[in-house]
Amino acid sequence: MLRRTPMKRPTRAEAAERKAEKKAKRKESQAKLKPDTLARQKHQAKWEKVCEDLARKVCLSVGSCEAAGWEWNGKVYSCSDRLEWAHVKSRRHISIKYDPENATCLCNTHHKFFTQHPDQWFKFIETKYPGRWDSLNEKLNGRKLFMDFELIATGLYEILALKGL
Numbered sequence: 001m002l003r004r005t006p007m008k009r010p011t012r013a014e015a016a017e018r019k020a021e022k023k024a025k026r027k028e029s030q031a032k033l034k035p036d037t038l039a040r041q042k043h044q045a046k047w048e049k050v051c052e053d054l055a056r057k058v059c060l061s062v063g064s065c066e067a068a069g070w071e072w073n074g075k076v077y078s079c080s081d082r083l084e085w086a087h088v089k090s091r092r093h094i095s096i097k098y099d100p101e102n103a104t105c106l107c108n109t110h111h112k113f114f115t116q117h118p119d120q121w122f123k124f125i126e127t128k129y130p131g132r133w134d135s136l137n138e139k140l141n142g143r144k145l146f147m148d149f150e151l152i153a154t155g156l157y158e159i160l161a162l163k164g165l
Contacts, residue, residue, distance in 0.1 A: 047149035054156035055098040059085040061163050065107035066128065072113075072120055079107040086111050088125055089136045096139050098152050100159060101132060 010018065065079045086106040089096060096102045104125075106114070114121040125133055
């Protein structure tokens with residue numbers, strides 16, 4: 001029967017050397033990227049955050065829950081004070097995430113209710129905004145691979161200006 005020899009632990013110096021090698025490799029791989037790639041990624045993230053803030057502001061400018069009075073099984077859910085930005089289609093669809101047509105202002109209570117009852121969400125959207133679901137699906141089919149967040153932000157600023165905000 002063969003006996004296994006215990007694995008030798010690296011010394012502190014060897015561990016530090018290996019760590020330095022990994023760090024050097026990482027720097028080398030980042031240097032292979034175009035010089036402006038990291039700066040462009042940071043710039044993109046900044047504008048995405050701006051778009052998120054503006055789209056939320058546009059949505060909440062409605063000022064009240066758009067599902068107030070919605071009835072389900074004979075029960076009407078009363079609205080809470082807290083308003084939230086709800087998406088008609090999921091946020092994961094980046095091409096329509098900031099589209100005002102994809103936004104609905106809901107109170108916390110109705111947002112939770114519709115999250116738990118997607119069939120009622122579809123029914124609500126089709127009742128309150130006929131054709132919106134299909135319109136968003138068409139936009140998704142013609143989606144872009146690259147999002148120009150600066151252009152989106154400009155459009156959202158214009159909407160806020162028209163609303164006087």
